Amino acid sequence: MELRQLRYFVTVVEEANFTRAAARLHLTQPGLSAQIRQLERELGQQLLDRGGRSVTLTEVGAAVLPHARAALAATERIATTVDEFTGLLRGHVRVGCISGAGDEEFDISSVLADFHDDHPQVGITLTEDTSERMLAAVQSGELDIALVGLTGAEIGADIGIDVVLDTPVVAAVAPGGKRRGAITLEQLREHQLICLPRGTGIRGVFDRACAAAGFEPDIAFEAAAPPLLLRLAARGLGIAVVPALTAEEAAAFGVRVLPITEPELRGQLALAWRRDRPGRPAAKVLLGQLRIGLGGR
DSSP: OOHHHHHHHHHHHHHTSHHHHHHHHTOOHHHHHHHHHHHHHHHTSOOEEOOSSSOEEOHHHHHHHHHHHHHHHHHHHHHHHHHHHHTOOOEEEEEEEOTTOOSSTTOHHHHHHHHHHHOTTEEEEEEEOOHHHHHHHHHHTSOSEEEEEEOSOOOOTTEEEEEEEEEEEEEEEOSSSOOOSOEEHHHHTTSEEEEOOTTSHHHHHHHHHHHHHTOOOEEEEEOSSHHHHHHHHHTTSOEEEEEOOOHHHHHHHTOEEEEEESSOOEEEEEEEEESSSOOOHHHHHHHHHHHHHTTOO
């Protein structure tokens, strides 16, 4: 009996289909079937029922499955332990990032590049998505680390959070029109708004504040990139709800910035990871570098 045969067996069970399992394992379907039959011959028992549209476990296969998974997990732990002692990092780290976060202030690409230079045997996958979906992916184990915007929704105790940015949420308006020093949340009710899409951190904070005030905002335009929101606001198409801008940034985009009051709203950007599972060494090291590189507290 070989570990690879156990891995093949577990994969067929998870896919409930030899063709899909073979594709996942990058094997031919006849080759995979032959390996499973060899395992069954060595054990002297049939593990899989191949009748019907999907492959199912026999009674013996159901009893064997948890032991096969435990053996594969133990093998992975052995390799991890050796890597930790030798200082060699291998494997793959899956990172999620909100759209537009790779700017000069949050230069995540430089952190990833430095990590790759130090640990060339570690593969890195970087994906962009909404904060809501990425938090769900961290929860399910599809992502190891994610840079997300916090919406104010409760986050489970099994998710680690390190805030790397805390900033006011402001209103950006075209230069002309009524001059005022600030705008209240209630006053925003009277205007068409330009916002980030649902599932993003600042949109979540804003929607929660509006719901608490008893109204639904009039969203005229949505876009994932704050610069586009600002350009639309500069043309007078509505009021953009965005993270705080410097005076230089406001001038460059041609907008005036008004603080939002009653209540003041704040946006937070944070690193998120699963804290209740033993993490892979590579993910732990990259998380540490991201926390330093992005200025986490």
